[in-house]
Amino acid sequence: MISLTEDKRMLGYRSLGVYPDIFHFVTTRFGGCSEGTYATFNCSPFAGDEADHVCRNQERLFEAMPQRPRELIIPHQTHGVKSLVVNEAFLSLSGEEKMESLEGIDTVMTCEPGCCICISTADCVPVLLFDTQHRAVAAVHAGWRGTVDYIVGHALERMYAVYGTEGKDVIACIGPSISLEAFEVGDEVVEAFRRNGFDLSRISRRNTETRKQHIDLWEANRLQLLDFGVPSSQIEIAGICTYRQQEEFFSARRLGIASGRILSGIMIQ
Secondary structure (H helix, E strand, O other): OEEOOOOOOEEEOHHHHOOOOEEEEEEOOOOOOOOHHHOOOOOOOOOOOOHHHHHHHHHHHHHOOOOOOOEEEOOEOOOOOOEEEEOHHHHOOOHHHHHHHOEOOOEEEEOOOOEEEEEEEOOOEEEEEEEOOOOEEEEEEEOHHHHHOOHHHHHHHHHHHHHOOOHHHEEEEEOOEOOOOOOEEOHHHHHHHHHOOOOHHHHEEEOOOOOOEEEOHHHHHHHHHHHOOOOHHHEEEOOOEOOOOOOOOOOHHHHOOOOOOEEEEEEEO
16 A cells, blocks of 8 residues: 555555545554544544544544545444445435434445545455446445445445446455454354355465464455456455554454544545
């Protein structure tokens, strides 16, 4: 990944960085004002951080962007597969109605300029999608529950229905999240992936020392992109493990649920 700011508070993907009509980012733990397990750059309002700190961190986020977004849209995720299309109908809602619409949403998509759509993660997989042909973007929260229920595939199918998105036109980025080596799971998780049709030989491995199973969420989501027809050359994987690099990225497994979140966002300029 590439650094978008000198203090490394925001990173970006090389594959998306070549498109001047969009802006995207992935936040780190640097450059904010939050404290404790939220230290320091937590921009998520749903993690239990002090509201004043979140607001100040979001202002620092805006300062580092090329233009202040018309809307900063962060859903309240629930590890499901529901998606929300941000369109003029959504933008015309009241603030309270928008919050209600964002409840239980794990994928946000839009073709509206100036709307910065985001998802927040701390070990789960953030996936950013850009349809270069129809100028539509999506942000997907793919925890293991979302991944096993094919959330990325559902997101792409919704983009096809709404915008006409085809796999050959998609740039996809799989962001900082827990790696295969760190993601130890119980047999029930492995069984859920097997039951839902995943090839376990490609996404799972047993640790010979601990005899525990591990799941590769990066590969499980990459396979969904390939199944939709996204060329392998248009899929970028950050390769950053949040569990192992917890000093730079928030990790719920390291810090607990009451901790900060990485914010991954994308916006049509």
